[in-house]
Amino acid sequence: MKLVxxxxxxxxxxxxxxxxxxFFSALEVAFGTCPIPRRLDAYRESTDAGISREALEIALQRAPSVSELDRHKQVYLHLLEREILRTPGAYRPVPGADRVVSLLLEGGEWMVALATGNWRRAAALKLANASIQLGESELPGGFSEDGDSRVSVLRAALERAGAERQGSDFxxxxxxxxxxxxxAAARAAGVDFVGIGSGEQGRVLENAGAAVIEDFGCFERFLVRLEGM
Ligand SMILES: [Mg+2]
Structure with missing residues (x-):
């Protein structure tokens, strides 16, 4: 069995x-206007929890409390759900992404999980809006609730997938x-990586040494990349 x-x-x-x-509107709604960076790459971490903590540190000029962090999260999730309902086609699948999971699962060789900087509820909202289905009930994988860093989220996904296999290796x-x-998270966790991106974004990943494809439009091409060929 293999794991993607x-x-x-x-x-x-x-x-x-x-x-x-x-995400950034929610900070203003909950804590008032504050001069915080609105570019994700301005933050140390690349997860909802990590960015929330750093943005609140800047806004409050001190470490935020657990209840302040939770307040931001709840307001964000509320705004996200509202805006998704209001905005037709708010989230779209990357070409082919709406069928890539079912094709992988049908093949029987790959187990599928997520490792995302999103809080779990935000992940579910975005995927449902983009018509991407992963299994019947709870989304499998690692989410921002699992840690502030991308690698902690990826490690949580690996651990959960491993537990489902009762410890036998992929x-x-x-x-x-x-x-x-x-x-960087893939390298830190010691797993292989396939980059998704076109144009400049694809080149950036390629220059960093990643195998890259534009999207999942051709499933067979993606599968070749997944197999490391
Ligand atoms: Mg991403």
């Missing part, structure tokens, strides 16, 4: 910055992502 772990934003779904907008593990921080 997907990032969500920019890898499976395209949201045109809607989620990021809601023949191959691949993380699929669209950002350099995904590649």
């Amino acid at each position: 772990i997907f990032d969500i934003d920019g890898t499976l779904t395209l949201g045109g910055g809607l989620g990021t907008g809601c 023949d191959r593990v691949v993380y699929v992502g669209d950002q350099l921080w995904d590649l």
